Amino acid sequence: MKDVFTKINKQYQDKLPFVVYRKPGEDILKCLLQKNDVLHQMDSYDTSGFVFAPFDNKSKSILIPVKNSEHYQCALAKLVAPENIDSFRENRTVNDLSKQEHIKLVNNGIQEIKSGILKKVVLSRKEEVDFTNNNLLDVFSKLLNKYPNAFVYCWYHPKVGLWLGATPETLVETKEGSFHTMALAGTQPYIDTIDVQWGDKEKEEQAMVTDFVLKQLSSVIKNISSSERYTHKAGTLLHLRTDIQGGISNEMIPQFHNIINVLHPTPAVCGLPKDNAKSFILKEEGYDRKYYTGFLGEISFASNEEMQSNLYVNLRCMSISENKASIYVGGGITKDSIPELEWEETVRKTETMKNVLL
Numbered sequence: 001m002k003d004v005f006t007k008i009n010k011q012y013q014d015k016l017p018f019v020v021y022r023k024p025g026e027d028i029l030k031c032l033l034q035k036n037d038v039l040h041q042m043d044s045y046d047t048s049g050f051v052f053a054p055f056d057n058k059s060k061s062i063l064i065p066v067k068n069s070e071h072y073q074c075a076l077a078k079l080v081a082p083e084n085i086d087s088f089r090e091n092r093t094v095n096d097l098s099k100q101e102h103i104k105l106v107n108n109g110i111q112e113i114k115s116g117i118l119k120k121v122v123l124s125r126k127e128e129v130d131f132t133n134n135n136l137l138d139v140f141s142k143l144l145n146k147y148p149n150a151f152v153y154c155w156y157h158p159k160v161g162l163w164l165g166a167t168p169e170t171l172v173e174t175k176e177g178s179f180h181t182m183a184l185a186g187t188q189p190y191i192d193t194i195d196v197q198w199g200d201k202e203k204e205e206q207a208m209v210t211d212f213v214l215k216q217l218s219s220v221i222k223n224i225s226s227s228e229r230y231t232h233k234a235g236t237l238l239h240l241r242t243d244i245q246g247g248i249s250n251e252m253i254p255q256f257h258n259i260i261n262v263l264h265p266t267p268a269v270c271g272l273p274k275d276n277a278k279s280f281i282l283k284e285e286g287y288d289r290k291y292y293t294g295f296l297g298e299i300s301f302a303s304n305e306e307m308q309s310n311l312y313v314n315l316r317c318m319s320i321s322e323n324k325a326s327i328y329v330g331g332g333i334t335k336d337s338i339p340e341l342e343w344e345e346t347v348r349k350t351e352t353m354k355n356v357l358l
């Protein structure tokens, strides 16, 4: 692992693109080090590499191609068991201006829902904190250890920026003809147990995601089925989760971008109806989400041998520039949302990143 970290440090100092990541629950660290600083914008999925896609698909996704990169992988030291992660602690100071602005945004969202234009909208904000730790890989190691069930990554391109995250949400996994995704929504703090009750608001907001995903996929994925809804632990938070699976054949691979397009952005990060929610977000949020609530991960569709993909929604993430880390957080708004509680949920979500920074 030390060798891989040395190579990544050198790559970063040389201002060359790289990504280093670990899939949920695995103990293998993988990295791709691009040999030049070309910005590869993706036109199709008929390729192999690591995709980094923005929320707004009007901007193109970026690929670190396997073809132009050195790739390494190594075993990780034994991971901290998820049970050992601290429960959520209330230890935060509040920025009153951000709070007022977010509450105003949520109130606007609720109005739009009450007027019938939207059913659900996911509203977010960006919070800046000092980033004084100049050892990037130290922060990345903390993410790996604290969030063993998350997809943990550090991604860099000199023409785009530096991003880190630990996301609990899978967008799409395909392997040997099988397809898997999830509907993840609804949040409460983890306090010592996952045996918790969920309110109607959370159940409804998560059901909207499940229904949307099942409906969208029914025409493109074979034998689609879904699990019971259950509680999923993500660091110091809990979410409601439903697993959705089906079959995908090699002939469907050329249609892969359609599958992505019907799903992304799901109502877990955007809203319903999708187009109205997206317009509302782009107009009202007042900042650029960039790659937050986009997606990222491996695709391997260039050869006939090992066609597979592992893509995750970019949540619980931050971008870093100079001495500032920008932490991105949001939450699903429905007719039953209480603005003050929605604000508190975003504050709790910032802790996923703050836990490794402060």
Ligand SMILES: C=C(O[C@H]1C=CC=C(C(=O)O)[C@@H]1O)C(=O)O
Pocket: 122, 124, 169, 184, 185, 186, 187, 239, 267, 268, 269, 315, 316, 328, 329, 330, 331, 332, 333, 349
């Ligand atoms: C939009 C985010 O979370 C989504 C995923 C899980 C739970 C969510 C919620 O309870 O609102 C969100 O839909 C975020 O973490 O910024």
